[in-house]
Amino acid sequence: MRTSLLDVNPRLKAIGESPCNALRARALHITQELAQGVPKTFSRVVDLCSFDPQREGVPPITFLQQVLAVCLYPELLSDENFALDVRQRARRLIQSCEGSSMMTKLLSSSEGEPQNGVLVPLPYPHTLAMVLGLAGIRSVPYRLREDTGWAMDLEELQRAIRTARGCCRPMAIFISNPGNPTGHVQNRKSIEEVIKFAAAEKLFLLVNEVDQHSVHGSGIQWVSYKKVLFDMGPKYWDSVQMASFHSLSNGLMGECGLRAGYMELVNVDKEVMIFAETLVNMDISSPVPGQLALDILLNPPQPSEPSYDLYTQEILTNLATLTENALRAHDFLNSLPGMSCQPAVGGFYVYPRVDLPAEVLKRAKAAAVEADVLYCQELLEEQGVCVGAGSENGNTGGEYHLRLCVGVSSVVLEEALVRLGAFHLRFLDSYSCGPHLETP
Incomplete structure (x- = not known):
């Protein structure tokens, strides 16, 4: 059979x-x-x-498409139909080229141990439960309050952690900010409450911030978890561990065909960082075009450069x-x-x-x-x-x-x-x- x-x-x-x-x-x-x-x-x-x-x-972003075109066909470096900053960016990227399900690997439990768990928002991104389940991590939902614009509720977080301790070993809390699929944006006070909750319960913060450039509500300002964490002083930045996720495939560039992103680890133990770096280095064939495009996401054209106005x-x-x-x-x-x-x-x-x-x-x-x-x-x-x-x-x-x-x-x-x-x-x-x- x-x-x-x-x-x-x-x-x-x-x-x-x-x-x-x-x-x-x-x-x-x-x-x-x-x-x-x-x-x-x-x-x-x-x-x-x-x-x-x-x-x-x-329509796609012109600067991104042009830089990728030159990187993938370097003969275009001498083509003056491309703006000077396009060719300069492509040359720098070509010279620097060498040759993230990581967190699920870091959080997964070994055979025979109690199952590790992650608190996840309800509703959550539609692929999240599958990713955690495949890694053997239990999802424990905490419900967002639809009646108040999908706000996080501290009492609901306390209920979720009690539920988690009855069925698994809670290790982390996952947050989407801006919310996916809810479209809400957390204010500073709400973020501070979550950070204090994570510190009290000794939970790792997993913060999905991939839509940070796509905040469009009138008078709404997005602030990163990392900034709030460090603004709260050493009591929290010395104790709360966090991973922040960003992606090229989301946001205003909308480059779904160029799957690339990064994860920033904050206040993580040195031993864990060594393991994380080892996992990264195991992938020796990561797609180059996505990495090139990610550089443009993080370093867009500057006001002094010819592509700035169009971009x-x-x-x-x-x-x-x-x-x-x-x-x-x-x-x-x-x-x-x-x-x-x-x-x-x-x-x-x-x-x-x-x-x-x-x-x-x-x-x-x-x-x-x-x-x-x-x-x-x-x-x-x-x-x-x-x-x-x-x-x-x-x-x-x-x-x-x-x-x-x-x-x-x-x-x-x-x-x-x-x-x-x-x-x-x-x-x-x-x-x-x-x-x-x-x-x-």
Whole structure:
């Protein structure tokens, strides 16, 4: 009898099939059907399930594309069609080129020991539970308060740590700031409370800050956990350990095809740092284009350089579009019956709550899927719009949400919202949930 990988690594069983992946696979199939002339009520599929702005109409950043082009084809170093700072940056990167699931490896427990646990927000990024589960780390959720704009609640953190100690050995707390998929941004007071909580409970801080450049709410200011930690004085910066994550694949550059990022370890023991550096050095074939692009993310053109004006204009245009899209989606979704949406002031998602009729819940149970997944499936089939189901972000058991990416062109978003509105009203009507209403 053939041995299955599931038998070799039982952790794989906990992953299961992702509803988002299934929806995207179906979306691809529908796109192929459209190309073959199969009649539909729509002419193309719109993907608001995941963040891939360039696929949905957002132009790439010129400086980044040009530097990468020169790096990958060095003969262009002498081509004066490229700005001088483009060629200078490419030359420096070429000369410096040599030849991060790391934290899950650092936090995973050995065989026979109590399972290590991480406190995670609910809702959480839709891949987080799978990553932790594959590493043998237990996820212990703490619920964000939707009624107060997805704020963190200290009493809820205390409840979560008590729960964790009853089932595992809590080692760390994971935070998304800005929130994914909620779009909230923590203020300084909230961050200080979390740091004090981590210090009191001896928890490692895992801070996802990949959307830090995409804060778009009026009057909202993003501040890093590291800055707050060091502003709180030696009592905390000498005792609280932290890892901060940033990524090229998120943010206003939107370069999803160039997977690259970094992790900054703060106040970590020397012995752990040696182990972490060893893990990094084991990867001798990391992709070079992503590393080149990451340098541009961290060191953009300066005001004295010829590419500065165009780069700044493109970044500001993307931020303006993101701001308008977040407001438009928020207003539209709140105008639909049976939907409510908290304002998104950072990141690339809005996360509306949808009240589903009892008949929908019965039908979903009969189909052995979550009710919000059923909603997303029918939306894709009927209107060609692919959105994420909140159950993928940890919301289950009577609360249903949708995850919509607003990091797309305004034209694409408007088209998707119109289709979503038409579907939503028809969906409610079909389950006898009230009279038909006009699309907002």
